[in-house]
Amino acid sequence: MRTIDWKEESNSVVLVDQTLLPKEYRIIECKTLSSLCEAIKSLRIRGAPALGVAGGFGIALAAFLSGARDFETIIRDLKIAGKTLKSTRPTAVNLSWGVDRVLKAVSDAFDVQGVREIALREARDIAEEDVVTNKSIGESGAELLKDGDTVLTHCNAGRLACVDWGTALGVVRSAIAEGKKIKVIACETRPLNQGSRITAWELMQDKIPVTLISDSMAGWVMQQGLVDSVLVGADRITQDVVFNKIGTYSLSILAKEHGIPFYVAAPTSTFDFNGWEGSVKIEIRDPDELRFFGSEQLAPKDVEVFNPAFDATPMENITAIITEKGVFYPPFLLDEVLV
Numbered sequence: 001m002r003t004i005d006w007k008e009e010s011n012s013v014v015l016v017d018q019t020l021l022p023k024e025y026r027i028i029e030c031k032t033l034s035s036l037c038e039a040i041k042s043l044r045i046r047g048a049p050a051l052g053v054a055g056g057f058g059i060a061l062a063a064f065l066s067g068a069r070d071f072e073t074i075i076r077d078l079k080i081a082g083k084t085l086k087s088t089r090p091t092a093v094n095l096s097w098g099v100d101r102v103l104k105a106v107s108d109a110f111d112v113q114g115v116r117e118i119a120l121r122e123a124r125d126i127a128e129e130d131v132v133t134n135k136s137i138g139e140s141g142a143e144l145l146k147d148g149d150t151v152l153t154h155c156n157a158g159r160l161a162c163v164d165w166g167t168a169l170g171v172v173r174s175a176i177a178e179g180k181k182i183k184v185i186a187c188e189t190r191p192l193n194q195g196s197r198i199t200a201w202e203l204m205q206d207k208i209p210v211t212l213i214s215d216s217m218a219g220w221v222m223q224q225g226l227v228d229s230v231l232v233g234a235d236r237i238t239q240d241v242v243f244n245k246i247g248t249y250s251l252s253i254l255a256k257e258h259g260i261p262f263y264v265a266a267p268t269s270t271f272d273f274n275g276w277e278g279s280v281k282i283e284i285r286d287p288d289e290l291r292f293f294g295s296e297q298l299a300p301k302d303v304e305v306f307n308p309a310f311d312a313t314p315m316e317n318i319t320a321i322i323t324e325k326g327v328f329y330p331p332f333l334l335d336e337v338l339v
């Protein structure tokens with residue numbers, strides 16, 4: 001099963017509910033835009049490339065649900081749906097990218113039926129391309145990993161963050177497919193534990209050796225010589241920084257201090273050519289994500305909490321950016337990457 005897909009029979013979006021992992025692998029169906037938006041907000045579907053696909057399918061879903069009888073009205077409905085989808089998670093640029101790509105495509109239609117057909121075709125293309133793109137990222141990046149290497153990763157940049165294969169974990173999969181023995185150290189990734197719940201689970205499914213550590217152990221395992229490279233995904237790459245899951249910036253400093261290469265793997269759809277660190281909104285999430293773990297209380301109920309979901313790693317801390325167009329080394333001139 002792909003992480004996210006379109007269900008023909010009911011014209012709905014189906015996805016793996018990642019909030020239930022690793023306890024349960026369940027596919028849920030989103031038949032309304034509000035259920036899809038809820039799934040995005042609560043991280044049932046998450047990870048930048050998967051969010052791009054969710055954005056595309058979201059517009060297709062809105063097209064099928066719209067009661068409009070003429071072209072202008074359905075386009076107006078889709079633009080409203082696009083705004084609603086984009087507002088669910090502001091930092092990962094792929095969500096807006098997926099929405100805008102489908103909105104642009106439907107402007108070529110002439111009538112309501114044409115809008116529905118084009119929206120679905122374009123959204124499906126985004127999903128198909130994601131798999132091909134990740135395989136190319138994997139092939140580009142595999143050359144950076146040596147037989148016997150141990151890679152430290154953060155959050156989940158695997159097949160569950162994409163349609164399939166993965167970006168950072170796609171590089172690991174491709175290196176293993178080439179016959180190299182690669183081990184992964186997965187950081188737990190507090191507060192929502194994408195590392196321990198999702199990365200550890202998905203790697204174990206594929207029998208890829210994985211060792212879980214808490215986020216606070218990263219410096220020590222590097223100092224002990226247990227890490228050959230750090231490999232993470234990205235939510236938005238601007239001219240000056242890489243936005244990724246909170247904790248990535250600290251890992252980049254630790255890697256620099258210990259002389260360990262720090263790689264970012266991402267599709268070019270994650271590049272925000274016009275963006276700068278200051279122009280991007282970092283998503284601030286519910287304080288209860290830190291005060292509780294499920295129903296378990298971890299802190300005083302009303303303690304002041306700061307819960308940013310992402311941080312920004314400066315380009316000077318990054319050894320290379322791995323894309324489907326190849327591996328790029330500093331200085332990272334985004335217009336060169338995007339040609």
Ligand SMILES: CSC[C@@H](O)[C@@H](O)C(=O)COP(=O)(O)O
Nearest residue numbers: 046047048155157161233234245
């Ligand atoms: C290939 S996914 C890269 C990033 O999207 C991933 O590392 C990440 O930060 C995801 O954050 P999340 O909040 O779980 O959506």
